Amino acid sequence: MGYVIIDLEFNNLKNITKYEEDFFDKHKELENINLENEIIEIGAIKVDKYMKQVAEMREYIKPSVFPVMNPIVTNITKITMDTLQKEGITFKQGMDKLKGMIEDGDVICSWAKDDIAEIIINSNYHNYTDLSWIKEYLDLQEYSTKILGHKKAMGLKSALDELKIKVDNTKLHDALNDAEYTLLVFKHIYNSRIVKNYIINDVYSMPAIHVKDLDNINIDEEKLDIRCPKCNKKIDLKENFKLLNWRFVSIGICPKCNSKILSELIVKRTLQGKNAYNEVNTILKEEAYLDYYYKLEKLNSQK
Incomplete structure (x- = not known):
């Protein structure tokens, strides 16, 4: 080998x-x-x-x-x-x-x-x-x-x-x-x-190809299992995932430890043509959490 x-x-x-x-x-x-x-x-x-x-x-x-x-x-x-x-x-x-x-x-x-x-x-x-x-x-x-x-x-x-x-x-x-x-x-x-x-x-079958037409991607949130990076409890998302620059973003609060979470989804495509999600969850301080909250609200108002 x-x-x-x-x-x-x-x-x-x-x-x-x-x-x-x-x-x-x-x-x-x-x-x-x-x-x-x-x-x-x-x-x-x-x-x-x-x-x-x-x-x-x-x-x-x-x-x-x-x-x-x-x-x-x-x-x-x-x-x-x-x-x-x-x-x-x-x-x-x-x-x-x-x-x-x-x-x-x-x-x-x-x-x-x-x-x-x-x-x-x-x-x-x-x-x-x-x-x-x-x-x-x-x-x-x-x-x-x-x-x-x-x-x-x-x-x-x-x-x-x-x-x-x-x-x-x-x-x-x-x-x-x-x-x-x-x-x-x-x-x-x-x-x-x-x-x-x-x-x-x-x-x-691995996610390998960057997806450029992100505007046409619909996130199937039922297939996601977003968990707190601190205690592994499932997160209650406060917003649907929105496209923000090069990835999809949502925020939520952990019902167990009360941590404020930024959830990011990077969409890639397999060589078989299927979409796959790379998930990154990060604990935010109050100020950063509010900043993302207002960004997502602004995106909501632009619909």
Whole structure:
């Protein structure tokens, strides 16, 4: 059994018209393309059950979907179209090489579920059907967040800082370097007994894809079981869940310990197309509770 830590870099067309207003006039074929992120770099490191490194890979992927680099992506990753064309391999070659690192019993790991989801999404787009090697999966962001005692998802840089791991900021947003930093975090908090509780055996059923059309989401509150983080008693919600920025929010009071609770629901979609809720409940002080109360009342009045 081993662990294969992967990291990807993507190109996309997000906010591309800020840099080229007539972009979609020039590239009408990209206006409704059925792919949001194209994988342009794969980094992966394999370690055994003792955390000893046994293999690594780093490959640029020659683009076949987006013919230009988004300036935002180049600014962050320093990857240019010239580099991809000269040094890149095909998507199939990249996937075959990654697949070759993974043996039966290995666990694929990444910081958050975005990368494993994009491997499957990009594979479907490219008709790359040999995904039988994607079996057991570990979200190292989720594992690290829980082990380090945080309620909300940690960024990789935050985890590195908390563990006092030295970081060269100029090396971030490089697929292999980010995989190495992710591995360093994992090594610091690895527990072979505890980690088994976080390994996912059905990647397709896990909440992995960010939902953008939140305005069209209706929360089925009957399926929720909102509980107090202090005493685990079911909370009496004072408001229906309302969309507030990037998540749904409600407030309530615990009938047992009288704690004032902020309940947040982050909606994600599985690779099977079903919506799933990630629930975060936080105890609020009186002032913060009233602040959320007035925000929700304002949303009610805007109906």
